[in-house]
Amino acid sequence: MIGETINAPYAEKFTVSNVFSSDMVVQRGEHIRVWGFADASENGHKVSGEFMGMFAEARIENGAWTLTFGARLNACAEQGNSMRIYTDRTAFVFENVLVGDVFMVIGQSNVAYSMAAHRAAVQEAERGGVGYDVPSTPIRLHYNSLMQETGITRGTEEVCAELRNRETWKRADAAAVQDFSALGYLFAAEYARATGVPVGVIEIDGNGQPIGAFLPNSVAEATGSDKWSEQKGYYVTSGCNGDAARYMYNHYMYPFEKYAMAGLVWYQGESDCAPGLAEVFPDKLAALMTYMRTTHNLVSPDFPVYLIEFPPIFRQSAMSVIPAGQTWAFMDLGLVRGTLGSVTHRIPACHVVSSADLWTDRTYWNSLHPNCKFEQARRTAGIAAAVAGVGSPEAAAGPILASAERSADGRQVVLTYTNVGSGLTTAGGSADILGFAGIRRNRNGTLRVLTPRSVTLTAPDRITLTFGVSVDGVGYHVLAEEVFGESINLTSPSGVPACADIWLFD
Structure with missing residues (x-):
C-alpha cells in the first residue's frame, strides 16, 4: 500500500532502475513510483525511499520492487532536492531532482x-x-x-x-x-x-x-501486426523498411x-x-x-x-x-x-x-x-x-471534427465541429470550402477518394457534403500536396487550420 511501513528486514543488495538519475524530472500531481531489482534471495526483504518530505517502502518480490510516494507534488524548479533510495547497508542518492x-x-x-x-x-x-x-x-x-x-x-x-x-x-x-x-x-x-x-x-x-516496431508484445498479438519468420528467427512486421517487429517498444520504451x-x-x-x-x-x-x-x-x-x-x-x-x-x-x-x-x-x-x-x-x-x-x-x-x-x-488548435451523420441513401454527410470559436470560416474568407473528399472502400479494404458535388457551411459548427454516389466515409486534407490557403482552407477565427481526418461509417 502507498505510504505504509513494511515490517521486514532490509535487503542486503539491490539496484535502482537506470531510468532514474540525478537531474531528472518527476511528474507533478502524480504518485511517483521508483523501482529496481535484486537477486531472488532478497525476496521478502524491503527497500525504503525519501523525497521532499515523503517516505515510502517496498517489498522485493520475484527479484523486483516498486515503491510509491503517496503525495502529489506541485511543480518545483528549486535545485538541491535529493531523492534517496536505501536500506540499512546501501543508499542510492539522486541529486537536483525537479x-x-x-x-x-x-x-x-x-x-x-x-x-x-x-x-x-x-x-x-x-x-x-x-x-x-x-x-x-x-x-x-x-x-x-x-x-x-x-x-x-x-x-x-x-x-x-x-x-x-x-x-x-x-x-x-x-x-x-x-x-x-x-x-x-x-x-x-x-x-x-x-x-x-x-x-x-x-x-x-x-x-x-x-x-509494428513500436508495439509491445500483447498489442502486436492483439492487432495481428506481425508474423513469426522461421527463416529469420524473429517477428517481422510490414511497412516501408518493415522488418523486425516490437523492438522499439521492447528495447527502448519498456524500461x-x-x-x-x-x-x-x-x-x-x-x-x-x-x-x-x-x-x-x-x-x-x-x-x-x-x-x-x-x-x-x-x-x-x-x-x-x-x-x-x-x-x-x-x-x-x-x-x-x-x-x-x-x-x-x-x-x-x-x-x-x-x-x-x-x-x-x-x-x-x-x-x-x-x-x-x-x-x-x-x-x-x-x-x-x-x-x-x-x-x-x-x-x-x-x-x-x-x-x-x-x-x-x-x-x-483549429476546428476539431466531433461527429458525422450520413443520410439514408449515403449521398449526404453532415459534419459537426467543436473548437470553432464564433464559427467555422475559410482562409481569406473564400466562399468555397476546399479540401473535403468522399471515401469509398475497395473490396480489398483499401480506400479511394471521391470529389464531392457540393460543400456547404450550414451552421456555425456544421458542414454538409453531397455526393453523386453513396459514400462509406469522408475525409479532409487527405491528398499529399494540399497546402492551407490554396487547396484546403477550413479554419476558425483563430486562423489555425482544421486537422486532416477520415471518418468512416460502419
Whole structure:
C-alpha cells in the first residue's frame, strides 16, 4: 500500500532502475513510483525511499520492487532536492531532482531530426536557430535511439528491463541539445515558456520504423501486426523498411513503463503510408496508446496524446532544387495523414497538431523532413499548455471534427465541429470550402477518394457534403500536396487550420 511501513528486514543488495538519475524530472500531481531489482534471495526483504518530505517502502518480490510516494507534488524548479533510495547497508542518492511535467516524444526520423540538423537549416534565432531565446525555466532531456544497440535480438518477445544505452537525464545545455530531437527540445522550451513549469523530455526515435516496431508484445498479438519468420528467427512486421517487429517498444520504451508523465508527442506513420497499411494504422496506434495508459500514471492514466500531422509533401517539379549527391524525397502521406487524424475518434484526450500551413516550399528536395520543427513544436506546446490550463484551446488548435451523420441513401454527410470559436470560416474568407473528399472502400479494404458535388457551411459548427454516389466515409486534407490557403482552407477565427481526418461509417 502507498505510504505504509513494511515490517521486514532490509535487503542486503539491490539496484535502482537506470531510468532514474540525478537531474531528472518527476511528474507533478502524480504518485511517483521508483523501482529496481535484486537477486531472488532478497525476496521478502524491503527497500525504503525519501523525497521532499515523503517516505515510502517496498517489498522485493520475484527479484523486483516498486515503491510509491503517496503525495502529489506541485511543480518545483528549486535545485538541491535529493531523492534517496536505501536500506540499512546501501543508499542510492539522486541529486537536483525537479518536479514538473514529463513528456515522451516518440517517432521516426522526424523525431530523430536533431537540433544540429535544425540549426544547419534554420538560421533565424526566433525559429530556434543559433541565439534562440531559451526560457529560464529548467529543461531536462533523456535521449534514446535505435542507433544505440541493446544486445538483444530485435523482433523477439524479450524486453529490456533496464536501459542498455547508458544514457542518463541531462540538463539542456549546448552539448546535450546538439544531438537531441529538435521537435522535442523546442517543444519543451516553448511549453516551459508558456507554463513556467520545469519540463523533462524522453526522446525515443526509430528512423524509418513502421508502427509494428513500436508495439509491445500483447498489442502486436492483439492487432495481428506481425508474423513469426522461421527463416529469420524473429517477428517481422510490414511497412516501408518493415522488418523486425516490437523492438522499439521492447528495447527502448519498456524500461520507462511506470514513469509518470504529462503527455506523449507522437510523430510517426511515414512508413505506414502504403495502401492497405494506412487503413489499419490508426487502430494499431490507438491500441498502443490505450495500452500505455494502463502502465504509466496512477492518478491520471489517460494522459494527453499529441499527434503531429504530416505537413504538405511535394513531388519533384521544374522548380525543384536537388543538391549534388541527393535524390528527391517523396512519400505519398495523404491517406495516412487522414487516418492519423482519425485516432482522435478512437481514444479520448487525443489532439492533432495541424501542420498544413507550416510548410509550403515546393523547391526543397526533402519535404519528407521539412524544416518546420520549430513551428510544429510551438503549436504543440500551445495545445499542451492549454490542456494544462494555460491559454485558450480555441486559439491554440483549429476546428476539431466531433461527429458525422450520413443520410439514408449515403449521398449526404453532415459534419459537426467543436473548437470553432464564433464559427467555422475559410482562409481569406473564400466562399468555397476546399479540401473535403468522399471515401469509398475497395473490396480489398483499401480506400479511394471521391470529389464531392457540393460543400456547404450550414451552421456555425456544421458542414454538409453531397455526393453523386453513396459514400462509406469522408475525409479532409487527405491528398499529399494540399497546402492551407490554396487547396484546403477550413479554419476558425483563430486562423489555425482544421486537422486532416477520415471518418468512416460502419
